[in-house]
Amino acid sequence: MDMPLIEARDIHMHFGHVIALAGISFTLEEGQVHCLLGDNGAGKSTLIKILSGVFRPSKGEYLVAGRDAGFGSPRDALDAGIATVFQDLGLVPLMSITRNFFMGREPVRWLGPFHVMKFAYADRVAREEMRRIGIDLRDPEQAVGTLSGGERQCLAIARAVFFGARVLILDEPTSALGVAQTSMVLRYIHQVRGKGLGVIFITHNVRHAMAVGDAFTVLNRGRVAGRFRRGEASIEDLQGLMAGGKELAELAEELGGTV
Amino acid sequence: MDESRITGAAPPPRLDERLGRINWAQRLMMRPDSGAGVGVVLLLVFFAFAAAGSGMFAADGIMNWLHVSAELGVVSVPAALLMIAGEFDLSIGSMIGFSGMMAAIPAVYWGWPVWVAILFAFALSVALGWLDGYLVIRTRLPSFIVSLAFLFILRGLSLALSVMLTNQTIISGVNRAAKGDWLAPVFGGQIAQPVFVFLAHAHLIGTYRDGSPLVSGIPMVMIWWVIIAAVAHFVLSSTRFGNYIFAAGGDANAARSLGVPVARVKVILFAATAFCSALLGIAQVMEFGSAAADRGLDMEFEAIIAAVIGGSLLTGGYGSAIGACFGALIFGIAQQGIYFANWNNNWFRVFLGALLLIAVLFNTLIRRRVTGER
Numbered sequence: 247m248d249m250p251l252i253e254a255r256d257i258h259m260h261f262g263h264v265i266a267l268a269g270i271s272f273t274l275e276e277g278q279v280h281c282l283l284g285d286n287g288a289g290k291s292t293l294i295k296i297l298s299g300v301f302r303p304s305k306g307e308y309l310v311a312g313r314d315a316g317f318g319s320p321r322d323a324l325d326a327g328i329a330t331v332f333q334d335l336g337l338v339p340l341m342s343i344t345r346n347f348f349m350g351r352e353p354v355r356w357l358g359p360f361h362v363m364k365f366a367y368a369d370r371v372a373r374e375e376m377r378r379i380g381i382d383l384r385d386p387e388q389a390v391g392t393l394s395g396g397e398r399q400c401l402a403i404a405r406a407v408f409f410g411a412r413v414l415i416l417d418e419p420t421s422a423l424g425v426a427q428t429s430m431v432l433r434y435i436h437q438v439r440g441k442g443l444g445v446i447f448i449t450h451n452v453r454h455a456m457a458v459g460d461a462f463t464v465l466n467r468g469r470v471a472g473r474f475r476r477g478e479a480s481i482e483d484l485q486g487l488m489a490g491g492k493e494l495a496e497l498a499e500e501l502g503g504t505v
Numbered sequence: 506m507d508e509s510r511i512t513g514a515a516p517p518p519r520l521d522e523r524l525g526r527i528n529w530a531q532r533l534m535m536r537p538d539s540g541a542g543v544g545v546v547l548l549l550v551f552f553a554f555a556a557a558g559s560g561m562f563a564a565d566g567i568m569n570w571l572h573v574s575a576e577l578g579v580v581s582v583p584a585a586l587l588m589i590a591g592e593f594d595l596s597i598g599s600m601i602g603f604s605g606m607m608a609a610i611p612a613v614y615w616g617w618p619v620w621v622a623i624l625f626a627f628a629l630s631v632a633l634g635w636l637d638g639y640l641v642i643r644t645r646l647p648s649f650i651v652s653l654a655f656l657f658i659l660r661g662l663s664l665a666l667s668v669m670l671t672n673q674t675i676i677s678g679v680n681r682a683a684k685g686d687w688l689a690p691v692f693g694g695q696i697a698q699p700v701f702v703f704l705a706h707a708h709l710i711g712t713y714r715d716g717s718p719l720v721s722g723i724p725m726v727m728i729w730w731v732i733i734a735a736v737a738h739f740v741l742s743s744t745r746f747g748n749y750i751f752a753a754g755g756d757a758n759a760a761r762s763l764g765v766p767v768a769r770v771k772v773i774l775f776a777a778t779a780f781c782s783a784l785l786g787i788a789q790v791m792e793f794g795s796a797a798a799d800r801g802l803d804m805e806f807e808a809i810i811a812a813v814i815g816g817s818l819l820t821g822g823y824g825s826a827i828g829a830c831f832g833a834l835i836f837g838i839a840q841q842g843i844y845f846a847n848w849n850n851n852w853f854r855v856f857l858g859a860l861l862l863i864a865v866l867f868n869t870l871i872r873r874r875v876t877g878e879r
Contacts, residue, residue, distance in 0.1 A: 321764070336762050338755035339876045340822040341748075349752050350763035352745040361745040391876025 299323030329411035339391030396427030537816030538828030574837030591821030601801025609796030620688035634779020680794030693791020695722030754821030
């Protein structure tokens with residue numbers, strides 16, 4: 247097996263007296279979708295903030311391509327090819343798709359004192375990249391606000407991929423979406439994996455995780471509650487682990503069915 | 506288990522059957538400034554009847570309302586850019602009076618060469634605009650409050666300093682000092698005078714008794730309006746800085762997370778707004794030959810109103826420089842048109858308020874259309 251894209255060893259994170267992470271190990275390989283599951287407060291957010299350079303771990307090793315990451319800011323992580331798509335997506339609804347796609351990384355040429363944007367090129371790229379996802383734009387000048395939730399999620403992912411991400415961290419990309427929209431996003435995640443990128447897929451929806459995941463890490467109360475490869479665990483197993491087992495079983499009994 | 510796996514690549518792209526193709530007319534409707542453009546035309550048609558025979562559309566009449574529009578346009582364009590970036594500058598009007606004073610006092614009372622006094626006034630104004638922006642960024646207070654403070658400070662300074670240094674609030678005699686100065690005509694002069702002399706000789710425009718044309722030339726403030734509007738439109742629509750402006754006003758957090766220098770963009774725009782305000786203040790001083798501490802009163806509101814009428818959203822992220830020009834045109838046409846039509850000019854305020862209300866409602870509608878929100 248090749249060297250993993252990302253390797254975290256025994257990561258601890260303390261905020262004053264609060265122990266958010268108590269020794270978590272995690273690896274991500276090329277072409278792998280690694281699902282990070284856990285209920286609210288399990289430590290998912292803290293872990294991805296460490297992986298994306300927002301926090302430095304209190305203790306433990308974080309290696310990127312075998313070397314110590316030592317990120318001081320999200321910018322460092324981005325430069326190392328680790329792109330995070332947070333839930334707000336980093337899109338401006340009032341701006342055009344092209345302007346959003348290239349926001350902060352505008353293709354320019356000099357004209358006297360001005361950095362002129364190469365709009366013909368930018369429009370073409372935006373249109374092509376969206377077409378690759380299966381979204382035919384009427385017009386790359388249309389505002390992002392006119393896109394559906396799933397399309398926006400795909401746009402944010404496509405942007406990260408286009409600008410050279412090798413690792414994608416997706417923070418609950420399907421949490422606010424309907425069925426059709428979700429399948430659009432999951433299909434795109436599958437497509438991204440095909441290019442050899444590593445994807446960390448954060449979710450608390452076990453079905454969505456099962457649909458695309460190669461590996462699963464379940465967090466509970468700041469620790470790894472379980473680690474599986476595809477086919478090693480059932481939906482019920484994962485769901486039980488996420489909730490710490492007993493509460494959900496009790497609830498299922500109460501409601502007279504499965505949750 | 507494996508059948509749950511999503512298979513295959515993306516389906517071939519297809520047109521969503523629920524989306525019609527849009528034609529150029531619909532695309533025009535989505536522009537922020539088209540409403541104001543229509544407004545200009547309607548207003549012109551209206552006054553063509555309402556003020557028929559009043560001379561509003563003779564050469565000197567046109568020059569009259571274009572001059573009002575140009576003066577407002579010089580400040581409404583930067584106000585629009587600042588609004589798109591999500592900020593307000595309420596100190597525009599005070600800055601006009603202040604910069605005029607700062608050019609006139611050194612020129613008349615301290616004997617500075619006029620061009621030095623002009624550069625001094627510009628430097629001081631831009632520095633204060635920069636400070637205004639810097640304070641907004643550092644304190645994270647709404648620019649509404651910070652620039653409101655500047656409104657009072659600058660107006661107070663203009664009055665207090667002029668009384669302290671010269672014992673009066675109107676400084677005249679700038680025209681005498683500016684005679685032969687190389688920089689003063691760039692702001693207070695006229696161009697294309699021979700064209701108007703020729704037109705007068707050809708009896709195409711009206712003349713005084715002595716045969717000199719009623720309109721002697723195009724005032725430089727109009728030229729500056731065109732230059733400022735052209736540069737602003739180009740920056741906004743075609744440059745990276747333009748993208749930064751939209752991003753800063755649309756969602757500052759998203760912009761920052763993608764590396765857009767939001768703070769720098771806003772501070773630069775505050776300084777640019779101060780520059781344009783100073784330009785207008787200095788142009789008025791050079792044109793009229795005097796400075797008054799109360800010049801530019803209420804101009805900050807007029808500039809903001811013109812920007813809003815021109816399609817800029819009060820909440821930022823959307824708007825146009827051309828729209829702000831249309832807003833200034835509507836303002837000039839209506840204000841002077843009411844005068845030409847010989848109505849009580851108090852009606853102008855009623856008209857302006859009503860127009861502002863209509864424009865805000867219309868903008869909200871356009872924004873919903875652009876973003877697809879219901």
